[in-house]
Amino acid sequence: MRRRDVLSGLGLASLGACTTLTPPPGPPSGKPYLPGRSYAPVHSSMDRVTRTVVGLRPYRPQGYRLDAERLGEKAVIHNYGHGGCGVTMSWGTSTVAADMASAQGRRSIAVLGAGVMGLTTALILARRGHDVRVYAAALPPHTTSNIAGVLWLPTSYYDPDVASEDFLRRNRVLIRAAHRGFLPYVNRPGYGVYWSDHHALSRREPGQYQPLPGGDDLYPELQRVHENTLFGYTYMERFRAIIIDPDYYLDQIMKDAQLAGARFEARDFDSLEAVMGLPQEVIVNCTGLGAGALFGDESLTPIRGQLTHLLPQPEIDYSYVAPSDEGVLYMFPRRTGLVLGGTHDMGNGNIEPDPAQVKRIVEGHAALASRITTPA
Ligand SMILES: Cc1cc2nc3c(=O)[nH]c(=O)nc-3n(C[C@H](O)[C@H](O)[C@H](O)COP(=O)(O)OP(=O)(O)OC[C@H]3O[C@@H](n4cnc5c(N)ncnc54)[C@H](O)[C@@H]3O)c2cc1C
Known part of the structure; x- marks a missing residue:
């Protein structure tokens, strides 16, 4: 890259x-x-x-994978490969993954993975009344999602020269859905989600102004500043951004998923055959980087x-x-x-x-x- x-x-x-x-x-x-x-x-x-x-x-140069495929008797819905913005995109792509899973018409659904994607997908499905079981090798606080920063900003998750027009069109819609999903959590006690006064600094003026990802209206109080910038940089974009503390946030949405009825089981799958042996006919794959070995995705890096x-x-x-x-x-x-x-x-x-x-x-x-x- x-x-x-x-x-x-x-x-x-x-x-x-x-x-x-x-x-x-x-x-x-x-x-x-x-x-x-x-x-x-x-x-x-x-x-x-x-x-x-x-x-x-x-990371996948073509962008995250969000689709359904049939593997033998099972419907497998993929929701992985979100690069540096998985927490940001979680409510957007997990809602679509949950829709695809619900559309299979089964009550019992297996979710693989308990990072932000698995937890969000499980929460949405359990609230809809599905019988959800989450299988994961690592549970919070031991997932990659717990390590993240986290700034809500849809970035660092595809190569613009590789991603398809279809991906980019759909992604624009999902960015906005992802943002809407986080808003109810901002300043909610216990969730670790806050507004911050954010500054994106640059050493030079942009040749031409680009809207921020998803549209400038997602970034309240946006200013493009050319003088008196933070630390004296040449140019600055300043706006209100959502900061998420994953240790609080993931704990809370895991509890929310459990309250809604989702059950969690520690399980490390070493092969696709092991996954195919699950009793559920509908499986949502939220294994992040683990999807590379488990589902043979060589584009994951x-x-x-x-x-x-x-x-x-x-x-x-x-x-x-x-x-x-x-x-x-x-x-x-x-x-x-x-x-x-x-x-x-x-x-x-x-x-x-x-x-x-x-x-x-x-x-x-x-x-x-x-x-x-x-x-x-
Ligand atoms: C340093 C750093 C900073 C970041 N900053 C940001 C940021 O500011 N904003 C942002 O939005 N994102 C950020 N990210 C990116 C974000 O952390 C990831 O995109 C996100 O965590 C991916 O979530 P996930 O649920 O797909 O994967 P994970 O959190 O990795 O969860 C994967 C789950 O699948 C399970 N699993 C995997 N393989 C198997 C298997 N074979 N059997 C059973 N279970 C399996 C794992 O045990 C785990 O439970 C950052 C990441 C890093 C590393």
Whole structure:
């Protein structure tokens, strides 16, 4: 995959300039970045690190798989391969997967996987009155979905040069459905879903403005800013974004699915034959990267991502994604701490934390924080 795709996949079409080596200029001294607000600096240092986690994004250049096929006696509905935006897209694609499963006319349905896709699909089906059993090798908090950031932004999940027109047309509709699905959870006690004041920073002006994924109206208070930007970058898109803390959110929707009647069973399938041996005639496949081996999908590739968590800073009420000479840096605030990213290593399936990347990320965010000036 080319670097442009990783960046545009991050929702940072305007960050293509991070391939240049010019550092961003510092902010005009003493000036507030934006009228009416100030920014507390992130205290990014090695002694504030609480943990570093690594996850593998399940990426397909052609985009996620969302379809039904007949395998022997079974109807198998596929809902996997969402790359770097599975949490974002969960309500969109899982609703369609649940519709396909319900359309088979059976009460009993098996869901494979208990990441965000399996949990959301199971919740929707159980609320419709289906007898749902979830089979998964890993349950929360041990899934890739628990590792994610999470910024609600539909990015980093297909190569625009490979995805079909059909995929892109349908995807536009599903982005909006996915957004609608999350709105009822924002600020709902216990779900770990909040609004953040988000900043997508760039070193250069975009040649031409592109609407944000799904349409600008999904991003409240959107401003395209050319001066007094955060950290002094040349250009900034600032908007309200939904931040999801997956440890809270996945726990809650798993409980919601259980309350609606879904049952969970720890089970690691080592072959398609083992899956075909399930008693249910309808199976929804939400196995993420696991679908590669289980269903023979050779287009699935891991994109390795490493995140470092810092001690909480309750005064941090903003998030950002920014280019740097050594790669993209992003910060998402949670109640339980600050999440610092990021890495995007295409085709790398190693889940051991890399100490050199921890240092790069912590020092990179400290350098950004040092550019914050207090409003006069
Ligand atoms: C560092 C990082 C940052 C990210 N940031 C974001 C972000 O900001 N926003 C966003 O929307 N997304 C983000 N993502 C992407 C997101 O995490 C994934 O797209 C999403 O988790 C995929 O969900 P899933 O349910 O398909 O897969 P998973 O969460 O991997 O769940 C798969 C489930 O299937 C089970 N399974 C697999 N194989 C088998 C088998 N053979 N037998 C039985 N069970 C099996 C697993 O045990 C698990 O329960 C990020 C990912 C990473 C790694």
